[in-house]
Amino acid sequence: MFSQTTEYALRAAVWLAESGAEPQTTSDIARATQVPAGYLSKVLQSLGRAGIVHGSRGKHGGFELAKPAGDLTILEIVNAVDPLQRIHTCPLNLEAHRGKLCPLHRKMDDALAAIERSFREVTLADLAGGEGGVRPLCEAACVRA
Amino acid sequence: MFSQTTEYALRAAVWLAESGAEPQTTSDIARATQVPAGYLSKVLQSLGRAGIVHGSRGKHGGFELAKPAGDLTILEIVNAVDPLQRIHTCPLNLEAHRGKLCPLHRKMDDALAAIERSFREVTLADLAGGEGGVRPLCEAACVRA
DNA sequence: TCAGTTCTGGACATCTTTGTCCAAATATCC
């Protein structure tokens, strides 16, 4: 349902939100989030191009969030790597009842709209807090190795 | 977000719900729903194995719903071809806080739960009615060629 | 300047999804 890439991007973003100002190298993040390092590199590049993270090179380089965690929503992360495609017109390419969706696609788009709404309301800061007694990602991962 | 296969399966199911008792051949359905016939054949086979449709061979053969349209939910169709995977445990394979999800995956699973709930409430009969002034699939497709 | 570190971007490998094609099995009609 959610692509692997989306999952990876979110894990990385949450990790960065937790890491505060310290730039995290690709391999740091890979270790913590259990994402294949080579692929994570690609994902971080996407997030970079989308203006969500910022990478700096050389010693003490790495990735940081490009904005405060409270200003970055889950939706932005998702849309950066694998955009949530709303259904605007019936996929059967017909001109009839322009714009208005048939009952099936109306229902499907409603579901997408609900996800969009719910993801727009949550920022990385909300997730990084560890509210509810459970730390972000998973407890053990948060024991920063 | 929803796979091509899911989309195709739903279109076919809605079409069959509209068609009542008349068995529809694969190519009938393919034409009406604009799905590649060869692939649709595979999708219908999946739906058959899941007990959602029933195919009969030979002249006057084709596919029909295996149950009344009012007894088949969207969720059943979706789960037959591309099961909605809830998130039961943190994907980071850690033993910590067994069962309890971290904030990120809690949020993601909530979204999945909402879809599941909403799809469980809608039957093919609901969609086939054409309520709201818009016929199922798309108007033009319903002009049965 | 030099060595070491890290991102960047491209080429490529692998796996999954989507799509095509066809022979065989089964049903109907004459």
Added chain:
DNA sequence: GGATATTTGGACAAAGATGTCCAGAACTGA
């Protein structure tokens, strides 16, 4: 029984998603 219509299932092809690898650019510290 023979001709035709249709599903069934398998093999294969094409495209996309995921994953690997490496050469080069850019930064840091000495």
